Amino acid sequence: MSQPTHGAVVEPAAPGGRSTTAQADDAIAGSSRGDGVYRFLTTAAAWAIPLLLGLITLEVVLAAWPAFETFGLSFLTSSEWDEVRGVFGAAPMIYGTVVSSVLALVLATPLALGVAIFLSEFAPSWLRTPVAFLVDLLAAIPSVVYGLWGIFVLLPFLRETVMPFLAGTLGLGNTPFFSGPAYGPSMLAAAVILAIMILPYISAVSREVLMAVPRSQREAAMALGATKWEMIRDAVIPYARSGIVGGVILGLGRALGETMAVTMLIGNRHEISSSLFAPGYTLASVIANEFAEATGALHTSALMACGAVLLGVTLLVNAIARWLVWQVAREGR
Amino acid sequence: MTSSTAPTRPRRDTGVRRATALRTAGTLTRRRAVNALMQGVMYVAALLAVLPLLLIVWHLAREGASSISLDFFTRMPKPVGEVGGGMGNAIAGTLVLLGVASAIGLPIGIGAGLYLAEQRGSRLATSVRFLSDVLNGLPSIVMGIFAWQFLVRPLGHFSATAGGIALGAMMIPLVTRTTEEMIRLVPTSLREAALALGYTRWRTSLTVVLRTALPGIVTGALVAVARIAGETAPLLFTAFGNQFWSLALDQPISALPLQIFNYAISPYDEWHRLAWAGALVLIGLVLIISLIARYATRSRFGGGGD
Amino acid sequence: MRFRALSALAIVTIAACGGGDAKSGDSTVASSATSSSSVDLNGAGATFPYPLYSKWFSDYATNLSIKINYQSIGSGGGIKQLSEQTVDFGASDGPMTDEELSGAKGGTVLHFPTVLGADVVTYNLPEVTVPLRLTGAVVAEIFLGKITKWNDPRLAAENPGVALPEKDILVVHRSDGSGTTYIFTDYLSAVSPAWAAGPGKGKSVQWPVGLGGKGNEGVAGTVKQTPGTIGYVELAYANQNKLPAAHIKNASGAYIAPTIETITAAADGSAAQMGPESDYRVSIVNAPGANAYPISSFTWLLVYQRQGDAVKGQKLVDFMRWMYGDGQSSASALDYAPLPAALATQLTARLATIQVGATP
Numbered sequence: 001m002s003q004p005t006h007g008a009v010v011e012p013a014a015p016g017g018r019s020t021t022a023q024a025d026d027a028i029a030g031s032s033r034g035d036g037v038y039r040f041l042t043t044a045a046a047w048a049i050p051l052l053l054g055l056i057t058l059e060v061v062l063a064a065w066p067a068f069e070t071f072g073l074s075f076l077t078s079s080e081w082d083e084v085r086g087v088f089g090a091a092p093m094i095y096g097t098v099v100s101s102v103l104a105l106v107l108a109t110p111l112a113l114g115v116a117i118f119l120s121e122f123a124p125s126w127l128r129t130p131v132a133f134l135v136d137l138l139a140a141i142p143s144v145v146y147g148l149w150g151i152f153v154l155l156p157f158l159r160e161t162v163m164p165f166l167a168g169t170l171g172l173g174n175t176p177f178f179s180g181p182a183y184g185p186s187m188l189a190a191a192v193i194l195a196i197m198i199l200p201y202i203s204a205v206s207r208e209v210l211m212a213v214p215r216s217q218r219e220a221a222m223a224l225g226a227t228k229w230e231m232i233r234d235a236v237i238p239y240a241r242s243g244i245v246g247g248v249i250l251g252l253g254r255a256l257g258e259t260m261a262v263t264m265l266i267g268n269r270h271e272i273s274s275s276l277f278a279p280g281y282t283l284a285s286v287i288a289n290e291f292a293e294a295t296g297a298l299h300t301s302a303l304m305a306c307g308a309v310l311l312g313v314t315l316l317v318n319a320i321a322r323w324l325v326w327q328v329a330r331e332g333r
Numbered sequence: 334m335t336s337s338t339a340p341t342r343p344r345r346d347t348g349v350r351r352a353t354a355l356r357t358a359g360t361l362t363r364r365r366a367v368n369a370l371m372q373g374v375m376y377v378a379a380l381l382a383v384l385p386l387l388l389i390v391w392h393l394a395r396e397g398a399s400s401i402s403l404d405f406f407t408r409m410p411k412p413v414g415e416v417g418g419g420m421g422n423a424i425a426g427t428l429v430l431l432g433v434a435s436a437i438g439l440p441i442g443i444g445a446g447l448y449l450a451e452q453r454g455s456r457l458a459t460s461v462r463f464l465s466d467v468l469n470g471l472p473s474i475v476m477g478i479f480a481w482q483f484l485v486r487p488l489g490h491f492s493a494t495a496g497g498i499a500l501g502a503m504m505i506p507l508v509t510r511t512t513e514e515m516i517r518l519v520p521t522s523l524r525e526a527a528l529a530l531g532y533t534r535w536r537t538s539l540t541v542v543l544r545t546a547l548p549g550i551v552t553g554a555l556v557a558v559a560r561i562a563g564e565t566a567p568l569l570f571t572a573f574g575n576q577f578w579s580l581a582l583d584q585p586i587s588a589l590p591l592q593i594f595n596y597a598i599s600p601y602d603e604w605h606r607l608a609w610a611g612a613l614v615l616i617g618l619v620l621i622i623s624l625i626a627r628y629a630t631r632s633r634f635g636g637g638g639d
Numbered sequence: 640m641r642f643r644a645l646s647a648l649a650i651v652t653i654a655a656c657g658g659g660d661a662k663s664g665d666s667t668v669a670s671s672a673t674s675s676s677s678v679d680l681n682g683a684g685a686t687f688p689y690p691l692y693s694k695w696f697s698d699y700a701t702n703l704s705i706k707i708n709y710q711s712i713g714s715g716g717g718i719k720q721l722s723e724q725t726v727d728f729g730a731s732d733g734p735m736t737d738e739e740l741s742g743a744k745g746g747t748v749l750h751f752p753t754v755l756g757a758d759v760v761t762y763n764l765p766e767v768t769v770p771l772r773l774t775g776a777v778v779a780e781i782f783l784g785k786i787t788k789w790n791d792p793r794l795a796a797e798n799p800g801v802a803l804p805e806k807d808i809l810v811v812h813r814s815d816g817s818g819t820t821y822i823f824t825d826y827l828s829a830v831s832p833a834w835a836a837g838p839g840k841g842k843s844v845q846w847p848v849g850l851g852g853k854g855n856e857g858v859a860g861t862v863k864q865t866p867g868t869i870g871y872v873e874l875a876y877a878n879q880n881k882l883p884a885a886h887i888k889n890a891s892g893a894y895i896a897p898t899i900e901t902i903t904a905a906a907d908g909s910a911a912q913m914g915p916e917s918d919y920r921v922s923i924v925n926a927p928g929a930n931a932y933p934i935s936s937f938t939w940l941l942v943y944q945r946q947g948d949a950v951k952g953q954k955l956v957d958f959m960r961w962m963y964g965d966g967q968s969s970a971s972a973l974d975y976a977p978l979p980a981a982l983a984t985q986l987t988a989r990l991a992t993i994q995v996g997a998t999p
Contacts, residue, residue: 142563
């Protein structure tokens with residue numbers, strides 16, 4: 001049995017100090033060996049996270065160093081990926097990662113926002129839960145299943161219907177963006193599957209921030225005679241803007257790191273091409289395809305360097321996204 | 334325009350002011366039409382957003398359902414080109430990997446969640462919270478190459494353990510976050526009452542607070558497990574794959590997502606059939622876990638949150 | 640009660656985390672002796688012979704209860720994993736370069752030819768019902784991106800009377816490090832100076848055009864699904880998937896279809912090159928011989944000369960002995976050409992040079 005401390009004074013909370021829970025505990029309870037063990041274990045568990053992150057970053061950067069040292073900045077700008085001659089440049093992968101992700105954002109954001117607005121403003125209450133559930137369920141589908149469906153359903157659809165339509169019927173085939181033969185596996189295919197995959201993330205965050213907009217905003221707009229759509233456009237969305245942007249950037253972060261579905265649909269080609277019909281490569285895909293067999297220290301290091309670039313970019317994007325979403329959360333309270 | 338009272342200014346200067354000016358210029362009919370149109374657009378958007386899911390599930394059911402049989406669950410893969418065979422070893426392998434992953438991810442995640450909930454404002458807690466979200470966004474392929482460098486290469490062989498640890502590390506941020514949130518939902522009065530009755534702190538945390546929050550934590554754990562059940566990239570260089578039935582932790586092991594990937598990119602129709610069936614089973618597994626998690630949360634906390 | 644459970648769990652967790660690292664200094668002898676491993680041997684590598692290997696390993700497991708787990712991750716993968724000693728043997732259809740040999744961590748690596756196969760040039764042209772005839776130079780031009788349409792005059796010249804469609808040629812190559820690629824580029828380098836000066840010969844080259852498929856499986860899959868494509872795959876993959884194989888003009892001037900006979904004909908001269916001292920890293924592309932298929936090749940099993948683990952080493956040698964005996968008889972049913980008998984005998988004798996149970 002523990003002894004309560006005598007005459008304990010509850011210290012005022014110092015900024016960034018311990019929470020009131022711990023203080024209250026100190027005031028009421030004494031300590032025991034069990035507490036020490038418990039505190040140690042939970043602290044150790046908490047430390048595991050930064051340690052893991054640090055270890056991963058360290059390991060990847062160290063392994064990537066030889067490639068950066070050998071090629072310098074040209075690693076990021078060169079398109080040459082020649083295993084025979086030992087020259088590696090990641091420009092096509094960086095291009096592919098960025099283009100497929102940004103295009104996915106362009107495709108997904110209006111749709112996600114539309115669904116979010118639908119769910120927060122227009123949907124009758126009986127429809128709200130099922131539709132929200134179905135959209136959120138998209139996030140639960142594993143990447144490899146998206147890839148499987150992509151190969152057998154999406155690719156033939158793109159190759160036989162969409163691409164000829166874009167190139168021929170709409171006449172866009174003469175523009176550099178839609179030129180070239182319609183293979184099927186292409187930047188466009190990767191962007192479409194990514195758009196489907198990031199839709200639930202953007203939608204979920206947007207839905208939350210839209211619902212968090214105070215009623216006073218809505219009522220003020222209505223009181224001024226706005227129609228429902230005008231209220232949404234002028235009062236709700238601007239208020240929720242930074243949260244929505246945070247959700248969009250979160251979706252971007254997810255798209256940047258996506259591996260399996262993209263590998264199965266992008267065509268695996270080390271080349272920068274302006275056409276969306278052309279095959280491409282992403283940082284994640286090149287690692288998935290070539291890592292298991294990269295003999296030669298430089299090839300392995302080049303792949304690790306791709307991993308390092310990917311790591312850096314996704315960490316940065318995710319950090320920005322989290323910060324933005326937290327900003328909104330703080331303001332709303 | 335009726336304006337019997339002066340309009341109350343919104344707290345923040347949003348686009349309302351600009352919109353007010355526009356409104357006086359436009360006609361009511363046009364605005365009503367735009368409103369109706371946008372309403373329609375939103376309905377269409379919702380439909381389009383739901384469509385891929387329905388399509389995927391429909392294709393899975395159509396292509397894969399006919400291949401689901403007892404054979405599928407019990408047989409091993411056959412040599413190339415031969416008909417028949419199943420994914421018994423892949424399903425078993427996935428379960429083994431999930432077990433190992435949970436053994437790693439759950440204790441660390443729950444422990445960290447407890448720490449974050451109790452030491453809420455400390456510097457370590459704030460950083461860990463942020464870094465946990467950052468870890469969550471780590472591309473799974475990077476986790477895979479890290480696991481290969483750290484767990485496969487030094488040991489000299491691929492193994493289920495390596496795959497399980499890679500997956501477990503990915504579980505940690507999810508479990509941490511849900512644990513912290515669930516613990517924070519427990520009223521402090523409960524904790525204080527226990528302490529006042531003479532419970533030691535660790536006992537309070539574990540037997541009173543944790544136990545109260547346990548259903549929520551369990552569902553969070555289930556959601557995390559469901560998410561990593563479908564992960565393929567970390568397994569490419571760790572679990573490696575195995576043609577035979579194997580539950581050994583120090584040997585390469587098959588896994589459902591790995592097998593689906595290998596079969597999907599192959600030219601053999603037989604393997605494609607198995608890939609669809611495998612995908613159906615995988616999705617079924619994920620959906621069942623997600624549904625249990627949703628159902629449990631809803632009934633416990635009265636339908637709060639999305 | 641709960642505390643005990645939790646601390647037990649914590650200890651197990653910490654032990655599991657720590658135990659993983661403490662096992663460094665690979666103790667395969669100890670672990671294989673004590674743990675009842677469900678798999679006896681792990682191998683990785685070439686997709687080229689995978690249809691045959693999967694049959695061999697399956698038969699071997701059924702008949703002799705020795706389980707050999709083989710993952711077809713590509714020849715490059717086999718070489719790498721063998722070099723890192725994460726698998727017990729590797730398989731490749733591109734022989735290891737001197738640089739790769741010196742990088743292998745377990746010492747000397749021996750090349751053992753297992754069977755003969757061929758790279759076929761396959762395509763997806765439903766309109767064309769007879770096999771296309773191609774020369775090495777034309778194939779090189781296609782893969783260099785110089786010939787871009789199926790009805791190009793250079794193709795029409797080789798195929799009089801065949802109505803070639805006016806479609807784009809969609810090139811498919813390998814995205815992973817591949818022995819099949821090695822064989823193909825070896826051939827192209829031999830018949831096309833432009834190719835030799837450009838992408839060159841290797842398991843993974845800088846392809847001027849085309850998209851990448853993973854493994855022979857991936858290339859065959861892509862060609863099968865996409866009309867207008869051309870790619871290179873091992874014969875078994877083309878046959879199993881009912882994909883056509885082009886007839887290639889060989890060094891003697893005849894257009895040869897890839898069959899077991901023509902592959903065997905290509906290997907005819909090679910046995911003379913491989914005496915008892917040979918390391919068996921022999922290329923037979925563009926072989927002389929009236930009936931030789933020009934893109935044929937051996938495929939090799941890669942094993943360390945010194946097998947530190949006596950149990951595993953013996954199992955490996957036993958399997959290879961079986962492979963040179965009974966194994967060869969199942970090759971032709973799966974569209975692989977068995978090794979010439981004299982060579983198989985020579986190789987069985989060569990197995991004795993593997994030092995099983997040698998202390999490293």
